[in-house]
Amino acid sequence: ETGVTQSPTHLIKTRGQQVTLRCSSQSGHNTVSWYQQALGQGPQFIFQYYREEENGRGNFPPRFSGLQFPNYSSELNVNALELDDSALYLCASSPAAAAGVDTQYFGPGTRLTVL
Amino acid sequence: GENVEQHPSTLSVQEGDSAVIKCTYSDSASNYFPWYKQELGKRPQLIIDIRSNVGEKKDQRIAVTLNKTAKHFSLHITETQPEDSAVYFCAARPLLTGGGNKLTFGTGTQLKVEL
Numbered sequence: 242e243t244g245v246t247q248s249p250t251h252l253i254k255t256r257g258q259q260v261t262l263r264c265s266s267q268s269g270h271n272t273v274s275w276y277q278q279a280l281g282q283g284p285q286f287i288f289q290y291y292r293e294e295e296n297g298r299g300n301f302p303p304r305f306s307g308l309q310f311p312n313y314s315s316e317l318n319v320n321a322l323e324l325d326d327s328a329l330y331l332c333a334s335s336p337a338a339a340a341g342v343d344t345q346y347f348g349p350g351t352r353l354t355v356l
Numbered sequence: 357g358e359n360v361e362q363h364p365s366t367l368s369v370q371e372g373d374s375a376v377i378k379c380t381y382s383d384s385a386s387n388y389f390p391w392y393k394q395e396l397g398k399r400p401q402l403i404i405d406i407r408s409n410v411g412e413k414k415d416q417r418i419a420v421t422l423n424k425t426a427k428h429f430s431l432h433i434t435e436t437q438p439e440d441s442a443v444y445f446c447a448a449r450p451l452l453t454g455g456g457n458k459l460t461f462g463t464g465t466q467l468k469v470e471l
Contacts, residue, residue, distance in 0.1 A: 245399075274457055283362075283445050283461030284400065297458050331399065335457055343388060343449070343457050347399040 244268055245334050245348035253354045254322050262317045262351045266334035272296075273315040274345060275307060278329040290315050319353075327355045358383040360448050362462025369436050370470055377465045379446035380428040386448040389422060389429045390459070395442045403444075404431070436469045443467070 244267035254260050266273050272291045276284035286299035290309035304320040313334075319326060329352050333345035359382040369375050381389075390405035406413045406420045406429065413420050419432040433440055443466050447459040 272457060274459075276459075281464075283360075283447075283463050284459075286458045286460070289457055299458065344390070344402060344405065345457065345459060346402065347392075349399045 245332065245346055247330075247332055247348040247351050249351060250349070251352045251354075253356065255356050256322055256324060258322050259318065259320045260322060260353060262319075262330050262332075262353070263314065264317070264332035264334075264348055265314045266332075267346055270334035270336050270346075271313050272335045273309060273313065274333045274335070275315070275317045276331045276333065277301075278331055278350070280328070284331055287317065322355045324355050327353060329353075358386060358448055358450055358460040360446060360460050360462045362446050362465060364465060365463065366466045366468070368468045368470060371436060371438060373436055375431075375433045375436050375440070375467055375469075377431045377444055377446070377467070378428060379430070379448075379462050380426075381448040381460075382427065383448070383450050384424075384427065385450040388449040389420070390447050390449075391420060391431050392445045392447065392461075393442045394445065394464075400445060433467075436467075438469050438471060441467055441469045 246265045248263045274289040275287040278284045287301050288298040289296050293309045306318045309315045329350045331350045333347045335345045362379045387408040392400035393403045394400045406422050417434045422429040443464045445464050446462040
């Protein structure tokens, strides 16, 4: 198992609400990426944080936002939840946002259900 | 952007047989190709990866081959065992050009190893 942890494990929200998901990166890793995995699909890249700044973003609307803290842990915030936001949210940490030291290790994920 | 196609979507083999999963990618700038195994309800786990300066890599019963000219790469599992049953995802990552460490995933292959 990797040293990447996520909380909470499961979450149920209603449409229009806001949610915050948390991720602690593996020791020695300063880069965190977030992915959304819908049922039966591969993970889709949301964004990445490196040294507390967003460093790349996928095709997700601005209501998906994030933070990275000085200890390299990270949060994913989703505003105005929609039914289609129901998915497994995965974070992955890697040693550095640089070619050659980029292997990503995934956390266990947060299962979000929007009713 | 990068597009990764993965085949087959399901694969059933007898224990002891070999399994091959194939992926193609669209962005010729991609230079890193990991494979992840995801068991039901668990995190994706990196099983092997290959970089564009290498044509083949082996790790015990698992091997990955890369054909940069044809833009395809394959996962080979020999002497399959029931514990190999899982969903396998291929992924590709282009050169880091400000897009961070974004992995683009295939749609997954459900491998079932039957006794």
